[in-house]
Amino acid sequence: MSRTRSLHLAVALDGPARYDADHYTDLVTLAERGTLDFVTLGDSFARPGLDALAVLARVAPATRRIGLVPTVTTTHTEPFHVSTAVATLDWVSRGRAGWGVGVSPTQAEARLFGRRPAAPTDELWREAGEVADAVARLWDSWEDGAEIHDKETGRYVDRSKLHHVDFEGTRFSVRGPSTVPRPPQGRPVTAIDITGAGDEGRRTAARHADVVLIRASSPEQAAALRTALHQDAETHGRDPSSLRVLLSLAVDLGESEPRPEPGLGGYSCGPRLTTPGSHYSGGPVELAELIARWYAADAVDGFHLAPIAPHRDLERIVNGTVALLQHRSVFRTFHPGGTLREHLGLARPANRYALSKGSS
Amino acid sequence: MTDEGRPTLHLAAHFPGVSSTTAQNSSTSGSHIDFGTFEHLARTAERGLFDFFFLAEGLRLREHKGLIHDLDVTGRPESITLLNALAAVTDRLGLAATVNVSFNEPYELARRLSSLDHLSGGRAGWNVVTAADAFTGENFRHGSCPDRVDRYTRAAEFVATARELWDSWTPDGRARPVARAGRHFAVEGEFTVPRSPQGHPVVIQTGDSDEGREFAAAFADVAFTRHGDPKAGRAFYRDVKARLAAYGREPDDLKIMPGVTFVLGDSDEEAQERATAVRREQVSPQRAILVLEQVWGRDLSSYDPDGPLPEIDPDPEAVLAQAGAGAGDPCRTATRWRELSRRKGLSIRQTVIEATSGQSFVGTAGRVAAEMAGYVGSGTADGFLLVPHRTPGGLDEFVDEVVPLLQERGVFRTRYSGTTLRSHLGLTEPVWKG
Numbered sequence: 206m207s208r209t210r211s212l213h214l215a216v217a218l219d220g221p222a223r224y225d226a227d228h229y230t231d232l233v234t235l236a237e238r239g240t241l242d243f244v245t246l247g248d249s250f251a252r253p254g255l256d257a258l259a260v261l262a263r264v265a266p267a268t269r270r271i272g273l274v275p276t277v278t279t280t281h282t283e284p285f286h287v288s289t290a291v292a293t294l295d296w297v298s299r300g301r302a303g304w305g306v307g308v309s310p311t312q313a314e315a316r317l318f319g320r321r322p323a324a325p326t327d328e329l330w331r332e333a334g335e336v337a338d339a340v341a342r343l344w345d346s347w348e349d350g351a352e353i354h355d356k357e358t359g360r361y362v363d364r365s366k367l368h369h370v371d372f373e374g375t376r377f378s379v380r381g382p383s384t385v386p387r388p389p390q391g392r393p394v395t396a397i398d399i400t401g402a403g404d405e406g407r408r409t410a411a412r413h414a415d416v417v418l419i420r421a422s423s424p425e426q427a428a429a430l431r432t433a434l435h436q437d438a439e440t441h442g443r444d445p446s447s448l449r450v451l452l453s454l455a456v457d458l459g460e461s462e463p464r465p466e467p468g469l470g471g472y473s474c475g476p477r478l479t480t481p482g483s484h485y486s487g488g489p490v491e492l493a494e495l496i497a498r499w500y501a502a503d504a505v506d507g508f509h510l511a512p513i514a515p516h517r518d519l520e521r522i523v524n525g526t527v528a529l530l531q532h533r534s535v536f537r538t539f540h541p542g543g544t545l546r547e548h549l550g551l552a553r554p555a556n557r558y559a560l561s562k563g564s565s
Numbered sequence: 566m567t568d569e570g571r572p573t574l575h576l577a578a579h580f581p582g583v584s585s586t587t588a589q590n591s592s593t594s595g596s597h598i599d600f601g602t603f604e605h606l607a608r609t610a611e612r613g614l615f616d617f618f619f620l621a622e623g624l625r626l627r628e629h630k631g632l633i634h635d636l637d638v639t640g641r642p643e644s645i646t647l648l649n650a651l652a653a654v655t656d657r658l659g660l661a662a663t664v665n666v667s668f669n670e671p672y673e674l675a676r677r678l679s680s681l682d683h684l685s686g687g688r689a690g691w692n693v694v695t696a697a698d699a700f701t702g703e704n705f706r707h708g709s710c711p712d713r714v715d716r717y718t719r720a721a722e723f724v725a726t727a728r729e730l731w732d733s734w735t736p737d738g739r740a741r742p743v744a745r746a747g748r749h750f751a752v753e754g755e756f757t758v759p760r761s762p763q764g765h766p767v768v769i770q771t772g773d774s775d776e777g778r779e780f781a782a783a784f785a786d787v788a789f790t791r792h793g794d795p796k797a798g799r800a801f802y803r804d805v806k807a808r809l810a811a812y813g814r815e816p817d818d819l820k821i822m823p824g825v826t827f828v829l830g831d832s833d834e835e836a837q838e839r840a841t842a843v844r845r846e847q848v849s850p851q852r853a854i855l856v857l858e859q860v861w862g863r864d865l866s867s868y869d870p871d872g873p874l875p876e877i878d879p880d881p882e883a884v885l886a887q888a889g890a891g892a893g894d895p896c897r898t899a900t901r902w903r904e905l906s907r908r909k910g911l912s913i914r915q916t917v918i919e920a921t922s923g924q925s926f927v928g929t930a931g932r933v934a935a936e937m938a939g940y941v942g943s944g945t946a947d948g949f950l951l952v953p954h955r956t957p958g959g960l961d962e963f964v965d966e967v968v969p970l971l972q973e974r975g976v977f978r979t980r981y982s983g984t985t986l987r988s989h990l991g992l993t994e995p996v997w998k999g
Contacts, residue, residue, distance in 0.1 A: 224683045224759060226652070250672065253740075253757045259680040262649035266600070283668060285624070285704045289643040296642050297600045297650035317672040319751025347640065352598075354589065359849025361589055362640070364633040367626065380703035382633070384623050386598050386640040 212500050212536050213449055213507030213549060215243045215274075216522065220515040222254035226263045232515055233264045236271055239523035240531075240540055242548040243272025245305055245396070245509065250281065251313045258290055265298035272545030274303030274396055274416075279336035280329055281309055281318045284372075285379055287336065288343040295388035300544030303394035303416070304340075306409070308333050308402075327405040334409035335374035337395060341413070342370040344392045346382030348559045368558040390546050391553040398453065400483075411437030411448075415551055418453045420483045424504035427452055431505060449506045449549055452499065457486040457513040458521040489525025496526070497535050574941045574976045575820055575948025575990060577617045577661070578610040581956050582641050585921065586826055588846040588954045589638045595957050597638050600650065605957040607651045610658055613964030614978050616989040617659025617690055617767075618651065619950060620644040624668060625701045629855060630864065636852045645677050652685035659986030661690025661769060666719060668705045671726035671750050678766045679731060679758040687762030687985035692769040692789070693780075695720045717776040722747045724768060724784050730756040731765045732998050763987045764994040773801075782808035785819055786992050789950055793825045793925040798945045820947040820990055825925035827951060829962055833928045840927045843954050844918045853914035856921065860898050870914040874899075874906050930962075934970035941976050 216236050218229060229246075236244050248257035257275035265273060273294065277287050287304075295302035308329035309315070315323045351366035370381035397410040398418040410417045411434050419434075421427035427450075435445035485492060496508055512518030530536035540548055581587045582597055589597070596602050607618045622644060627634040644662035651660055660681065664674060682689035695716040726745055733743050733756045740755045770777065770785035773792075781788040782805060792798040806816040828843060830836030848856070850870035858865050861875065862883030868875055879895035906916045926933045940946045953959025971977035987994060 222757075226684045226686075230653075250676070251754065251757065255683055255758060256677050256680040258646060259649045259677060259684060262646045263653055263684040265650050266604070266653040281670065282673065283705050286643070286669075290646050293643040293646040296598060297647060299600065313754055316753040318670050319746070319753065320670070352640070354594070358636075359852050360635045361638050362633070362635050364635045367633050377706040378703070379705075380625070382626060384626060384640060385642055 210503075210506075211550060212496070212530070213242045213451060214239075214496075214527065214530075214536060215241055215245060215272075215451060215507070215509045216519060217453075217509065217511035218244050218246045218515060219511060222252075224255060226260075229260050230264050230267045232519060233261075233268050233271060233273070235519055235523055237268050239527040240537060241271060241523075241527070242507070243274050243301075243303060243394075243545055245274045245303075246276065247305070248276040248307065249278065249314065250309060250317050251311060258294060261302075262294050262297055265294065265301070268298075268301075270301070270540040270543070270548075272301045272303055272394065272548060273298055274305050274394065274545075276305035276307040278307040278309045278314075279333040280307075280324075281314065281320070284336045284339045284374075284377055285343065285383075288340040288383055289385045291340070291393050292344055292383065292385040292388040295390055295393045296385070300389035300546070302388065302390070303396050303545055305396045305398065306333050306337055306414070326401075326403050330402055330405035330409050332374070332376055334405075334413060335372075335376070337409065337413035339370065339372040339374060339377075339379050341392055341395070342372055342557070343379065343381055343383040344388060345554075345556045345558055346370050347385075347387040348556050349387055349391075352386065366559075387556065390544050391556065394545050394549065394551070400453065407434070408437060410434065412441045412443070414448065415546075416449045416451060416549065418451050418509050419505070420453055421504075424499045424502040427499065427504040428502070447551060449551070451507045451509040452505045453483065453509040453511060455484045455511045455513060456492060456518055456522070457484070458489050458492065458518045458525075459514065460487055489521040490529060492522070493526040493529040493533075493535075496530060497533065500535065573948075573978065573991065574937060574971060575822060576610075576613070576615045576977070577619050577659075577822060577948070577950045578606060578615055578960055579619050579621070579824065579950050579952045580606060580641075581953045581959055582621065583623055583638045585637070585847060586952050586954060587638050587956070588843050589956070594955055597956055598640060598642060600647075602957040603642075603647060603651060604654050606953075606960060607655050607658055607660075609960045609964050611655045613960070613968045614981060615658060616948070617661050617688070617986055618648075618655075619661045619690070619692070619769075620647065620663060622663035622665060622692075622694065624665070625704050628700075629858070634855075636849065636855055645681055648689070649681055649684055652681070652688065655688075657688070657981040657984060657989075659688045659690055659767065659989060660685055661692060661767065661986075663692040663694055663771075665694045665696055666723040667695060668701070668707060671723050672730065672752050672756075674723075675727040675730040675756070676758055678727070679756075679761045682761035682763055682766050683758065687987070689761070689763065689766035690769055690787070690986055691766050692771060693720055693724060693784070694771060717780050719749045720780060721784065722749050726750050726752055728765055728995075731760065734758075734760045736760070736997055760997070763985050764997070767986050767990065767992070778805050779808060781805055781819060782814070783812045786987075786990065787820045787822060790821060790823045793823045795940070795945050798823055798940070799943075802944055802946060818992065820992075822948045822950045823925075823946050824950040824952055826954065827926040827933055827963060827967075828954070829928070829930055829933060829966060831929065833932060836928045836932075844922055847954075848914060848918045848921070850914055853917040856917045857913060860895050860902070862895060868913060871912045874903055874913055874916060930966035930970055934967050934974065937967075938971060938974045938976045 246257040261273040261275045291304045312323040346368045348366035353363045367382045372379045394415045396416040397414040399407050399410050400420045431450040438445045531538045610618050648660040745752045767786045769787040770781040771789040792801045828840040853870045862880040879899050
């Protein structure tokens, strides 16, 4: 790879529904101490619990470095609202926002809105791709430096730097520009979990995601998936090195000693993955070894760990797994920058409208 | 009521964002988007023991003559997300957002508001508005929205649906399914959030029409008004409070809070001078022409802002097309402004400053405190929504100078007695309707 590789680590905050802010602030503060790239919080209109984006906005001022990536569905929401809410998360966290693009495939969710019936996954992911596209355009709809505060004329913005996006999708259209100025990261980080998302979900990820979450049971399988995603991205005119592919892994660190379960995950001893490779159970030290090994094999860019018991496992991840990876210089000991993009080694995107103006 | 049993003034702070009351280009103005700005204002309001901090809404950048309006503060964060972040840097202050019912769905919005109420420990407020013009609609799936006549029936159904969702958890923590098929909304299933600390977030209403007043009497905990002067204020107050009984509500169940501005000075003369200076900052020469064009419905860019008003008459149809309804009769406005200009010998800019002026409280801190105290208990208002001119320091001097005098007079709290916005407003928690 051309860039200097660095390992990326993220954790999921999901667990039994909690309704108090302190629970989440404690978890995110802990993850931040472990210098992780970001935390995720899943969401669905039918899942018990608070609005994920609200939770991470509540946590933002209490933390300083860690990235905050809530899931926001594209199915029953307004693309305009999605764009302004995520942009605002970026403003209140000063450049640490991401967005886990989700869809709402169930009839139960559809009935809560009473507007449209449940639709096939492919159709929903096609729409999610359109929403991701429209949202990114809205984020670009204010060029940097559009605010001018001209004392002489009373002009507040340079309107030549504001753009109608005029997006026409198959199910929605948006005129624009956004009501929120361009967020600190230019575009907050877009993450897509492709497990269960089908071909259309994978295509949407290859086109629009900065971070793709995958499942795999062996380094070879993960590497093949990543290569396929890179090729897809290239087909869509993207530089594959602007994609971070992270292996999602449910982790149960309740066991201090690994129990041998021969034949699973391709390891004869030590830590192992159960088929189909989405669950790890063992100790924090062995988890560090697994991460280091897969990373050394260049199978993935990093890991997205989903603790079974959030408090207990996150503590063991930070104090055990991460500490060991840091000790072995596999993982950094501090956040290299201020924004989530900087943690991930992703450039701040150039504004498409400013670019097109420059080339015309 | 205060601890001594005297009437209490309620205070809210409005973010001085996208509005003509903002002096956005003065040397003391800061960013209108950076979180630090909002944090400063919210912390100041909390230091002043305010009931709540309030944000307006805009879902499309305003345009004038087909171009994006560039003479006003434009662009702001999304309110509910911002308020969740402000909940982290405040402890007691209520946090209220304007969110319309036209481009949202009851299930999603009820969930977002309930989340804010949980995450803030019971401090959420919701200003229900109904703007549903086709211009804004171009940013949304729905496109243009219901007829104006339908606005309040839709709003009423929206609020009723939200309340049903908020009430759908039993006091012992079980979710019961909701099945509601109304004229505008159909919601079926379980709400994912338990009953929030306030039961229901506080509902606020703004709007002066007959339907708006009726909506306030039926549904709202707080009503904002534009009636900042005592005479109009008393009439509005009497009218709306009288409507409550029809809904089985007590007059004290709805707090009426006019939106007001203030300019302080060491003497009343100095305050007047500062008020004049603020008006000049708010109305630049370009802005004066723009305001005139909005009344006239014509391109007046060739007119000199320091010269006389145009002799040509307004184009009422163009005015309607660009400003929507509610702008009043432009010809009558033009006649009134011409008279004002002739009588006082005013230029375009001076006329606009004079005609659109409306500083509610101008004077020393002592005068402002005395005037505000006079409203309370006299059937004029239950409190005020303060609109500072400057960002982010526009509230500082009010909190430092006026609040202590209100406390001395015994009309304002000296500490928060409760933790929720409802408790600040002296409102009881809504009875659970299972």
